[in-house]
Amino acid sequence: MKTYCVYIMAGASGVIYIGVTNDIERRVVEHKSKAVPGFSARYNLTKLVYFEAFSDVRAAIAREKELKGWLRRRKIALIETVNPRWKDLSAKCRVAIASKDEPVTACHPVMSCHSERSEESLRIIPLKQREILRPTKRDSE
Numbered sequence: 649m650k651t652y653c654v655y656i657m658a659g660a661s662g663v664i665y666i667g668v669t670n671d672i673e674r675r676v677v678e679h680k681s682k683a684v685p686g687f688s689a690r691y692n693l694t695k696l697v698y699f700e701a702f703s704d705v706r707a708a709i710a711r712e713k714e715l716k717g718w719l720r721r722r723k724i725a726l727i728e729t730v731n732p733r734w735k736d737l738s739a740k741c742r743v744a745i746a747s748k749d750e751p752v753t754a755c756h757p758v759m760s761c762h763s764e765r766s767e768e769s770l771r772i773i774p775l776k777q778r779e780i781l782r783p784t785k786r787d788s789e
């Protein structure tokens with residue numbers, strides 16, 4: 649079964665990039681080696697700080713678009729729910745994806761990967777952080 653991943657790369661400056669791929673290992677190597685000129689090469693985005701795996705490419709693309717529509721503070725809160733120290737998860741993603749028969753959210757085993765995933769993520773975030781994640785006018789557009 650083919651696996652598609654939505655992922656977030658980050659750099660030392662705090663810049664983040666959200667993308668979708670059918671080969672997370674290859675794509676992370678491309679980001680780290682700056683093999684593809686563009687945004688991630690320009691801003692030195694070398695750490696995989698968040699990812700979700702899907703079996704359906706349409707669901708992965710929909711999730712990527714959803715995350716790209718969020719405000720920065722909401723994206724940061726999502727990353728920090730599963731990776732509070734912003735460690736590079738590139739080694740972990742290989743193991744998590746290879747060891748499962750079904751799609752998984754590799755960063756956080758409690759979360760599922762489907763269209764209601766964002767609602768579920770709000771339920772497991774501590775109340776203090778949930779205030780940051782309240783939908784804004786921009787999020788609902």
